[in-house]
Amino acid sequence: MTDVLIAGSGPTGLTLACDLALRGVSVRILDQRSGPHRESRGKGLTPDSLEVFGRLGTEERMSATGARGLVLRKYYDGAHVNDTPDTGGGLLIGQWQVEGILRERLAGLGVRVEYGSRITGLAQDPAGVTARLADGGSVRAGYVAGCDGGHSTTRELLGIPFEGYTEEKPTMVVGDVRAPGLSREYWHQWFTSEGGGIMLCPMPGTDTFQLQASPETDGRGEPLPATAQGFQRLFARHAGVPGIRLTGAGWLSNWRVNVRRAARMREGRILLAGDAAHVHPIAGGLGMNTGIQDAAALARTLAAALTGPAEDDALDRYEAERLPAAERVLADTSARHRRVLAAVREPGRGTEAGMR
Structure with missing residues (x-):
């Protein structure tokens, strides 16, 4: 039996897998996709995320791959109006590049993503969780982490409500x-x-x-x-x-626009992280970064649950820490999104209105 089974190999799942493997926790990570993607998607890492990757031994590689201090060039009705340097201290890097570096780090720790593995059922008991797979097989684990995105199969199998709203028309x-x-x-x-x-x-x-x-x-x-x-x-x-x-x-x-969060982030031995637990406007580029912070907190939680006497207390602390954090991010990014929509109507202003 593996200690932790992770569903989803995006930045959240890969960060969690690396962190746990470095702590000596046995991990398997499944993904229902057939293989990695090369899509930019989330494209920025905050200093807090880079701090997490520093502990995982990947920050230098990411800094060498990405870029800092990009200048935002603004045009209005076709005319160049001004340039605004990005002074936020973050790193511009494509999500697929982040995932690639984390996969390499994870492989160096002896763990590889198992693609083409779709979870179709979850059953838990006092000793662990059994995940049924679409190919008829199953995996037995002490805990399961659902890091499988906004359309999370893990969350849906648990019947956890995804509360909030989604605008009908694309923005x-x-x-x-x-x-x-x-x-x-x-x-x-x-x-x-x-x-x-x-x-x-x-x-x-x-x-x-x-x-x-x-x-x-x-x-x-x-x-x-x-x-x-x-x-x-x-x-x-x-x-x-x-x-x-x-x-x-x-x-x-x-x-x-999608503003939603899971009603809870824990169901017994199964926990949610990243977009599986919360989705919000992209203003400020906090989506991928919030998932990375979830993963860091969940790694601490699971390590404590596996080694300490007070398992339930350790698991409860994760939700107590990260659910309010998700609430704050939803409110913050919604406000940032409104600021950006107002700013772009003024010549010379742009997405920097959502950066702070």
């Missing part, structure tokens, strides 16, 4: 694109007096930009899904930079 389309000829020294942010805009952020160590834009709409004003052709039309409309063609579009996604 933004996102994706990864190439833009040959566009300077990679800036995070370009174009906004217009008619409303809407497009942003292209250069991802370090790649030739791609992360694109974020107001969605196209149809004749009835309804948002259209993200497409490569739509990205080019949005760029022509909001940026209007001649000679730039967006190519190699990948990770086409529609993003909508």
Whole structure:
């Protein structure tokens, strides 16, 4: 029997797995996907997250991969208005790069992600948890950590309510694109007096930009899904930079405001972390980072439960610490999102309004 079974190999699950393995805890980490992705998704690490990775022995590699001090270049109605240095002290790095570095660290500790492994059932007793898998097999573990994202199978199997709201219409389309000829020294942010805009952020160590834009709409004003052709039309409309063609579009996604948290983060020997426990607006880039902090707290919790006499007390402390933290992040990021929406209507202002 393994000590801890982790569902999900995003930044939260991988951080937890590395932390536990370094503490001598036996770990298995499952992911229902067929393999790793190469999507930028969450693209920034805060100093608190870098501190966690320093303890795990991965901070230097991440700092060498990412970039600091990116300048936000603002345009309004096509004209360059001003430049704003990012002074937040964080690191710009793609989520897939973070995950890759953590996977390598975990492999060095003797643990590899088991892809194509989907959990279909969970049954627990006083001695542990049995996870049933889609292939008919099962895994026995002392504890299970659900780090499997906003559509968490773990949370759904436990029947834990995901309280809050999701806006019906997408607010933004996102994706990864190439833009040959566009300077990679800036995070370009174009906004217009008619409303809407497009942003292209250069991802370090790649030739791609992360694109974020107001969605196209149809004749009835309804948002259209993200497409490569739509990205080019949005760029022509909001940026209007001649000679730039967006190519190699990948990770086409529609993003909508989602403000939810799990009613509880623990059900006996099964615990939730990261997006499985809370989702919120992207303003401030706190999503991936909050999951990393969850993972650090959960590693301490599980290590204490495995070695100490007061198992329930240790497990209860995790929820007592992280559920209020999730509440604060939901409120904070919602306020940041409102500030950004107001700021982009003013020439020269942009996403920095949500950074603090």
